Amino acid sequence: MKEKNIKIGLCGFGVVGQGVYSQLSGKKAYLQEQLGANLEVVRIAVRDLNKTRDVSVGSSLLTTDPMAIANDPTIDILCELMGGQGVALEVTLAALRSGKVLVTANKALLCDHGAEIFAAAAEGGGHVLFEASVAGGIPVIKAINEGLIINNFSSIYGILNGTCNYILTRMTNEGLSYQEILSQAKTLGYAEADESLDVDGIDATHKAVILAYLAHGRWVPFENVLVQGVTAVTQDDIAFAKENGYAIKLIAVIDRIQDNGKLYVSVLPTLVSKKYSLGTVDGVFNAISIHGDVVGETVYIGPGAGRNATSSAVIADVVDASKHLIYRCSETRFPFLDPAPRNGAEVELAEPAEIHSRYYVRLLVMDQPGVMAEIASILASHEVSLASVSQKEVNEDAAKASLIITTHMTTEQAIFDAVVDLEALASVEEKPFCMPIGAFK
Ligand SMILES: NC(=O)c1ccc[n+]([C@@H]2O[C@H](COP(=O)([O-])OP(=O)(O)OC[C@H]3O[C@@H](n4cnc5c(N)ncnc54)[C@H](OP(=O)(O)O)[C@@H]3O)[C@@H](O)[C@H]2O)c1
Numbered sequence: 001m002k003e004k005n006i007k008i009g010l011c012g013f014g015v016v017g018q019g020v021y022s023q024l025s026g027k028k029a030y031l032q033e034q035l036g037a038n039l040e041v042v043r044i045a046v047r048d049l050n051k052t053r054d055v056s057v058g059s060s061l062l063t064t065d066p067m068a069i070a071n072d073p074t075i076d077i078l079c080e081l082m083g084g085q086g087v088a089l090e091v092t093l094a095a096l097r098s099g100k101v102l103v104t105a106n107k108a109l110l111c112d113h114g115a116e117i118f119a120a121a122a123e124g125g126g127h128v129l130f131e132a133s134v135a136g137g138i139p140v141i142k143a144i145n146e147g148l149i150i151n152n153f154s155s156i157y158g159i160l161n162g163t164c165n166y167i168l169t170r171m172t173n174e175g176l177s178y179q180e181i182l183s184q185a186k187t188l189g190y191a192e193a194d195e196s197l198d199v200d201g202i203d204a205t206h207k208a209v210i211l212a213y214l215a216h217g218r219w220v221p222f223e224n225v226l227v228q229g230v231t232a233v234t235q236d237d238i239a240f241a242k243e244n245g246y247a248i249k250l251i252a253v254i255d256r257i258q259d260n261g262k263l264y265v266s267v268l269p270t271l272v273s274k275k276y277s278l279g280t281v282d283g284v285f286n287a288i289s290i291h292g293d294v295v296g297e298t299v300y301i302g303p304g305a306g307r308n309a310t311s312s313a314v315i316a317d318v319v320d321a322s323k324h325l326i327y328r329c330s331e332t333r334f335p336f337l338d339p340a341p342r343n344g345a346e347v348e349l350a351e352p353a354e355i356h357s358r359y360y361v362r363l364l365v366m367d368q369p370g371v372m373a374e375i376a377s378i379l380a381s382h383e384v385s386l387a388s389v390s391q392k393e394v395n396e397d398a399a400k401a402s403l404i405i406t407t408h409m410t411t412e413q414a415i416f417d418a419v420v421d422l423e424a425l426a427s428v429e430e431k432p433f434c435m436p437i438g439a440f441k
Pocket of ligand 1: 105
C-alpha cells in the first residue's frame, strides 16, 4: 500500500504552534512508524513574517493569510492555534465547511460559538477535535469521550486554571497577598499582562462550558454560569482554611442536581477539604475529578498549560485525525465526538434556589454592640442557619473587625439574598466575600 501523506496547516506559530511544529518534526520517524503515514506541516500562518521565533522554519512555509490555509483543498488538518475570536472563527468555520479536520486549542471560541462550530462541521463533513482546549496536557476530553463513554456524569469538579492555583498556593504557603503574588507571577510569565482572563475566572469558565457540553450535550451560555475569580481572596480566608483543614481552590463545578437532573455550572473560589484529592493539588497544576455512574470517581492531574503540555494534547488530536483520514470510510464521523444529550432531551439548567451547599461568608464590620444580632437576624430571615462565627480585630483601635461566618446547608439563592441584605447594613464596611464549602465525596 502506498504510504499516505497527511498535510497539516498551522494557523498560529506562537507558544503552542511552535511547540507542535517542533514535536512533529522531532518525532517524525516515530509517528511515521506508528501511523504508516507521513505527517507534513505544509503551511503556517502568522501575523508578522519578520518576527524572531524560538523555532525556525523555512520562509516559504509562512503566510499572513490563515484563510488561504482554510481554503486550500490539499490540506487535510488545520490546527487553529491563533486564539481570539474574529479571524479564528472565520478560519474555523471555513475549514469545517470544506470538510477538513479542525484541531483547536481555542477554548474561548468554542465556549462562545460551540453550537455554530459543530453545526458547520456537520454541514460540511468536517470534524472538530479540541483536546488542548481544556486542562492543557491532561487528556480529559479523550477520557470523557472514549474511556468513560458508558458513564453518565453526576458531577465533574475541576481546577482548570493554573495561574489561579499558583496564586492561591503561594498565598497559602508564603502568607503573601494576592497583589504581591500576581506581580511576581507576571514577571515569571505565569500570568498574562492582562491577567483578568485568568484571575476573574473567565478562562476556567470557558473550559467548564466545554466540559459541560461534552458530558451533557448542552452549550451552557457563559452568562448562565456563576463565576467569581480569586481577586477577593485575602489572608483572613487563607488563615481560616488552614485552621480548619481546607485549601482554597478555584473550582469549576459541572453538576447534575440529584433530585431533578438539572445541570449546574459554576466557577467559584471554594473551601476544599485537604482530605479530598483536589484539595492537595498545588501550583500551576490542573486537576479534574469525574464521577461516572458506572466507573465511580476518576481523578486526572497534570500540567494545564505551557508549550509542551499543550502541544502534547494538540498532537494527540492530530494523530487521531490522521488515523481517521487513513482508515475511514469517507462518510463516517468520528465516534462520540458530537455529543448528543446522553439522556435524550436537552438538559435543563438549575436555578439558584435548587443549588444546595454550605457557605463561608467574611464581613468587615464596625465592632460595636448589636452588630452580631443584626447579622443573625438577616440570616434567619433568609432561613440561613449559622454553623460558626469567629471574629478578629483588624486595626489598632479595634474599631473594625473581620467576622467570619459559616452556614449549615442552604441554597445559593438564600445566601445571595442574605449577602445583599448584609451589604446594605450601615455596620458592614465593604462587600461581603462569600464562597461555598465544597462537599466533595
Ligand atoms: N499558551 C498556552 O499554554 C495555551 C494552553 C492551552 C490553550 N491555549 C490556546 O492556544 C491558542 C494559542 O495560544 P498561544 O499561547 O500559542 O498564543 P500566542 O503565543 O499569542 O500565538 C498566537 C499565534 O497566532 C498568530 N496569529 C494571531 N492572529 C493572527 C492572524 N490574524 N493571522 C495570522 N496569524 C495570527 C500569531 O502570529 P505572530 O507570531 O506573528 O504574532 C502567533 O504566532 C489560544 O487559543 C490559547 O487560548 C494556549
